[in-house]
Amino acid sequence: MKINRYIYPQDDFLTDIVRDAMALFSIVSAGFAADQLSAVECLPQETVLVCNRLDADKQRVVTEVVFHGESGELESREEVSPAADLLELPEVNRLVRLNLLVLCREFTGRNPGPWGILRGVRPTKLVHKLMDKGLNAADACAQLEEKYALTAAKAGLITEIALRQRPFLLSATQAMNLISVYIAVPFCPSRCLYCSFPAQVLPEDNTILQAFMTTMQEDIKAARGLIDRYGLIVQTIYIGGGTPTSLPIAQFDQLLTMVAETFYGPETIEFTVEAGRPDSIDEHKIMAMRRAGVTRTSINPQTMQEKTLKLIGRSHTVQDIIVTLEKMRYFGIPIINMDIIVGLPGEGEREIADTLDQIAGLSPDNLTVHTLAVKKGSQLQENQDRFPLPHQDVATAMLDIAESSARGMGMEPYYLYRQKYMAGNLENVGYTSPGRECIYNIQIIEARQTILGVGPAAATKAVNGLDWRFTSCYHPKDLATYCKNIVTYLARRDELLARLFEAEV
Ligand code: SF4
Secondary structure, three states, rough: OOOOEEEOOOOOOOOHHHHHHHOOOEEEEEEOOOOOOHHHHOOOOOOEEEEEEEOOOOOOOOOOOOEOOOOEEEEEEEEEOOOOOOOOOOHHHHHHHHHHHHHHHHHHHOOOOOOOOOOOHHHHHHHHHHHHHOOOHHHHHHHHHHOOOOOOOHHHHHHHHHHHHHOOOHHHHHHHHHHEEEEEEEEEEOOOOOOOOEEEEOOOHHHHHHHHHHHHHHHHHHHHHHEEEEOOEEEEEEEEEEEEOOHHHHHHHHHHHHHHHHOOOOOEEEEEEEEEHHOOOOOHHHHHHHHHOEEEEEOOEOOHHHHHHHHHOOOOHHHHHHHHHHHHOOOOEEEEEEEEEEOOOOOOHHHHHHHHHHHHHHHHOOOEEOOOOOOOOOHHOOOOOOOOOOOOHHHHHHHHHHHHHHHHOOOOOHHHHHHHEEEHOOOEEEEEEOOOOOOOHHHHOOOOOEEEEOOOEEEEEEEEOOOOEEEEEEEOHHHHHHHHHHHHHHHHHHHHHHHHHHOOO
């Protein structure tokens, strides 16, 4: 049934929760109704009235919806939650979401996907919370199905991932001194169809590049100052972007040397550089990475289908991917990741299966399977009519092919995150061969480690090990603003870390 909008009573204190739950079904708020009776009488077409109340014993949440049925007549439905401790607001919120999930499925006939009432980016965080409370894997899994309406497959997947991550999570004490450093390089050889990152094509004007390098140097030096001031230890370093390898060799080498000399310490166990695109990599850059002590890099084909590469704006071939990967191996990069995207325009199950067959032949150590997301500001979003997303069932089938193929390569899932506007409302999953996981990826997704951000658009996350809450600050996305106002942004980063570590000062 076509329902696009909802209204709610004026005194409803759960507006945010209702909005989130209705968003699963792409039903948006049309505001509140002054009084319920007239709202029912004057209910517009394609609109549903949503009312929540507690039952007489104050143990259950009762959700009622009113809408025009297929016959045009007004219909109402009611869902009563299981009994719970309703003194806790989060519990009320959860039950409202569950009630609305049941009701909206019924009256819209839509399926919002396998993640039940979860809408967050990091569903594994919930499993860690449950396990922190002492639940074992089976009980955590059961709760995800029962209390959050996940399918058994997704509950099993995130529980498996959380179990794999547990040994890498920091203790409260470690979290107060063991950090990671993220360095952002905002350049790319060209812009991909689906990209919304604040990356730009490498400027031809050398003065822009020089300003970037000078400002990065200042930023890196200031970050080192913070590490020294608070006695911090760098566990992992990650240079991402954009595509860091799109820097010319002189600047790339200079940046790697600066980063290695400044941050690499005796307890640093991982140094990743996102190489990404083969059209940005050559032997000189690979050797520069080896000299700097890089332990992990990536070559991200996204697809091994020639025609799709052209369509998404990549100026390289499948053969370039294979040759670059072989060079990385030849020069001894220890761990190589490959990224693919499920749901690229014109691709279905046959194409994804073929891409994965080709990747299996290359035996990467890590495989990251993204589901295509239509992000704001991407060319994909602007041209959605030309590039429709695959149907949910097709996207799900393709993701299943990717999972069984990764497992067939001897890999295991080790991190997972979700984004808005993903095909089929699905997820991104990182797979690894045993013992080859990227620890930075686990730390950033689970948000249990402070991350010091350097470079344009880099986020600094200050994580408090006592309650695992974090606060963030961001360098500006715009390169010119970053270079011009770096002092202001460094001061903000200083303040953020001072607030976290003030007890240690
Ligand atoms: S390589 Fe990545 S960051 Fe660069 S344009 Fe493509 S998607 Fe965006």
